[in-house]
Amino acid sequence: MQTVFEFKEKIEVFSWASAVGKSEHDGPLGRLFDFWDETDRFGKNTWELAESELSHAVLALALKRAGLSHREVAFLFSGDLQNQCVASSAAHVEEEIPFLGIYGACSTCTEGLLLSAVMLNAAEEPLVGAAVTTSHNSAAERQFRTPIEYGGQRSPTAQWTATAGGAFLLRRGEQHPHIVRAMPGIMVDGGIKDASNMGAAMAPAAAASILSYLRLTGTAPADYDAIVTGDLGREGSALLEMLLREKGVFLGDRHRDCGNMMYDPKKSDCHAGGSGCGCSAAVLAGHFLPCLAEGEYRRILFLSTGALMSPASIQQGGSIIGVAPVIELVGGNGNG
Amino acid sequence: MQTVFEFKEKIEVFSWASAVGKSEHDGPLGRLFDFWDETDRFGKNTWELAESELSHAVLALALKRAGLSHREVAFLFSGDLQNQCVASSAAHVEEEIPFLGIYGACSTCTEGLLLSAVMLNAAEEPLVGAAVTTSHNSAAERQFRTPIEYGGQRSPTAQWTATAGGAFLLRRGEQHPHIVRAMPGIMVDGGIKDASNMGAAMAPAAAASILSYLRLTGTAPADYDAIVTGDLGREGSALLEMLLREKGVFLGDRHRDCGNMMYDPKKSDCHAGGSGCGCSAAVLAGHFLPCLAEGEYRRILFLSTGALMSPASIQQGGSIIGVAPVIELVGGNGNG
Numbered sequence: 001m002q003t004v005f006e007f008k009e010k011i012e013v014f015s016w017a018s019a020v021g022k023s024e025h026d027g028p029l030g031r032l033f034d035f036w037d038e039t040d041r042f043g044k045n046t047w048e049l050a051e052s053e054l055s056h057a058v059l060a061l062a063l064k065r066a067g068l069s070h071r072e073v074a075f076l077f078s079g080d081l082q083n084q085c086v087a088s089s090a091a092h093v094e095e096e097i098p099f100l101g102i103y104g105a106c107s108t109c110t111e112g113l114l115l116s117a118v119m120l121n122a123a124e125e126p127l128v129g130a131a132v133t134t135s136h137n138s139a140a141e142r143q144f145r146t147p148i149e150y151g152g153q154r155s156p157t158a159q160w161t162a163t164a165g166g167a168f169l170l171r172r173g174e175q176h177p178h179i180v181r182a183m184p185g186i187m188v189d190g191g192i193k194d195a196s197n198m199g200a201a202m203a204p205a206a207a208a209s210i211l212s213y214l215r216l217t218g219t220a221p222a223d224y225d226a227i228v229t230g231d232l233g234r235e236g237s238a239l240l241e242m243l244l245r246e247k248g249v250f251l252g253d254r255h256r257d258c259g260n261m262m263y264d265p266k267k268s269d270c271h272a273g274g275s276g277c278g279c280s281a282a283v284l285a286g287h288f289l290p291c292l293a294e295g296e297y298r299r300i301l302f303l304s305t306g307a308l309m310s311p312a313s314i315q316q317g318g319s320i321i322g323v324a325p326v327i328e329l330v331g332g333n334g335n336g
Numbered sequence: 337m338q339t340v341f342e343f344k345e346k347i348e349v350f351s352w353a354s355a356v357g358k359s360e361h362d363g364p365l366g367r368l369f370d371f372w373d374e375t376d377r378f379g380k381n382t383w384e385l386a387e388s389e390l391s392h393a394v395l396a397l398a399l400k401r402a403g404l405s406h407r408e409v410a411f412l413f414s415g416d417l418q419n420q421c422v423a424s425s426a427a428h429v430e431e432e433i434p435f436l437g438i439y440g441a442c443s444t445c446t447e448g449l450l451l452s453a454v455m456l457n458a459a460e461e462p463l464v465g466a467a468v469t470t471s472h473n474s475a476a477e478r479q480f481r482t483p484i485e486y487g488g489q490r491s492p493t494a495q496w497t498a499t500a501g502g503a504f505l506l507r508r509g510e511q512h513p514h515i516v517r518a519m520p521g522i523m524v525d526g527g528i529k530d531a532s533n534m535g536a537a538m539a540p541a542a543a544a545s546i547l548s549y550l551r552l553t554g555t556a557p558a559d560y561d562a563i564v565t566g567d568l569g570r571e572g573s574a575l576l577e578m579l580l581r582e583k584g585v586f587l588g589d590r591h592r593d594c595g596n597m598m599y600d601p602k603k604s605d606c607h608a609g610g611s612g613c614g615c616s617a618a619v620l621a622g623h624f625l626p627c628l629a630e631g632e633y634r635r636i637l638f639l640s641t642g643a644l645m646s647p648a649s650i651q652q653g654g655s656i657i658g659v660a661p662v663i664e665l666v667g668g669n670g671n672g
Contacts, residue, residue: 001409001463005458005459074337074338075520082648086644086654098337098519100451101438103415104436105437118454121458123341124342186433311419
């Protein structure tokens with residue numbers, strides 16, 4: 001039974017930060033991210049630890065901007081793509097923040113924000129919560145597919161796992177961009193078994209979530225300045241448009257996909273666009289939250305899209321399952 | 337900042353179910369579990385799909401007992417130990433329940449119950465939520481260590497990943513055993529790097545959570561009929577006792593560990609005891625919830641203990657990080 005959680009307490013994202021690797025900094029949004037590393041290593045000796053450092057650093061920056069310390073944060077929802085989400089646990093173990101690990105593949109950013117809003121509503125007293133999501137191209141490629149040194153030919157439908165991450169601090173309030181409603185997503189199995197075509201695997205889940213959300217809230221695409229998907233890429237975005245058109249729903253220019261926004265297809269080797277759970281996290285922090293804070297957007301839907309699979313499930317012939325939780329974000333009453 | 341969430345709405349676990357494999361059914365608690373499979377395969381051709389089937393079947397049984405269908409469930413928190421938690425996503429994709437994936441290693445059962453209580457408190461209207469946790473010995477061993485066919489010698493401190501799972505249905509109320517308070521855990525790095533000694537890696541986190549919870553709630557061990565840890569096993573339980581004794585806290589017979597309860601060390605090859613996130617889930621569903629429902633226990637603390645690590649993090653010399661969220665469960669006012 002799909003349910004839209006209408007929050008009694010609006011939950012504002014009052015501070016945020018983003019970071020990316022070289023390819024992402026070279027992309028169209030490059031100057032919007034807070035920091036980047038030309039080597040993608042962030043000072044570490046392994047790709048795995050580089051991702052942990054990115055995760056740690058974006059949260060530290062978001063806290064610094066808010067004038068807060070780690071000790072003032074009541075909980076942290078964090079997840080990534082590494083096996084057993086070790087990028088997140090290794091990143092935040094020294095910080096002594098109560099930790100709740102989540103795994104939603106590339107839907108992790110929205111899942112963490114949704115659950116943060118839920119936690120802050122359930123708490124007796126006002127608290128500060130945090131949500132951090134990252135991915136790293138070199139860590140993900142060797143884990144899910146082949147090490148990048150192998151130099152395998154990539155399929156035209158393949159997406160480029162972004163080296164990217166975003167951190168968000170949340171509390172009750174509506175001065176800053178805030179979450180007013182949210183909806184967990186129902187998993188959809190579209191029968192896709194090709195780990196190099198995750199856009200096609202996620203598009204049916206994104207379509208299902210958008211249709212459910214509009215129906216349950218009695219809203220139409222025109223009520224939103226943007227309907228943002230996580231990382232469908234060009235393949236998945238075209239499929240989403242087709243699936244919605246069949247139901248008489250047209251998003252038009254309102255549809256923005258973080259995976260399409262991250263790289264310039266003419267200049268980079270990104271094939272069908274960006275992916276990785278850090279992609280939508282960094283684009284939310286680097287682009288959409290500032291747009292909401294500055295009044296460029298008044299109201300958006302934000303649904304990171306996850307492809308639930310593992311190398312073992314693919315080898316055993318399993319389908320890639322899509323999921324797309326939704327949060328509705330409204331611009332702040334203050335100056336952001 | 338560690339915070340105890342005091343729930344305005346008490347959240348009752350009004351239906352539950354458990355299932356195990358052969359070794360677990362041969363153990364001291366064997367007759368308490370709802371079903372088991374002598375082959376550990378649950379009718380499937382791979383260990384991975386066997387775990388998914390177990391996950392699906394325990395939820396179906398909990399729903400059947402409550403006279404509910406999948407469509408009446410507003411959300412499902414589910415997690416397991418397989419890479420990218422695919423056991424859970426594959427298990428529940430056909431059910432059309434809004435899905436929120438979690439990863440807390442062996443702390444997943446408590447994390448799912450904690451987050452379910454939070455969701456049900458944040459919702460505007462009364463809803464039914466579900467939490468399901470599983471693990472499978474043969475799937476976990478070949479993923480984390482070596483395939484069981486390899487027949488590697490196991491260390492005396494090694495624990496036996498349980499083939500087990502538990503499903504829980506929750507809603508507002510206090511007729512049945514119910515969650516009154518909960519606390520997310522802070523991660524603790526005790527410097528353990530041996531994947532065959534996870535009890536030692538988790539014990540410091542369990543000690544930290546118990547000490548924090550007693551301090552923040554102003555309670556003492558005598559206020560609880562049992563303080564239940566997930567799967568510290570014999571090694572970890574002895575360390576927990578030592579760490580608490582250093583702080584002047586004595587649990588005595590109140591301490592029960594699901595990993596110690598699952599197997600008979602004289603009859604089985606379990607070495608230091610059971611582990612795996614399904615272990616505490618099955619023991620909660622098979623033993624502790626019935627004890628609370630029948631009045632044998634009035635009030636317990638339940639903290640599944642997680643060891644956050646991956647094969648890659650171990651190979652790269654990383655520590656195994658412990659985490660132990662806490663829920664406080666009180667017996668029902670009804671007949672359970």
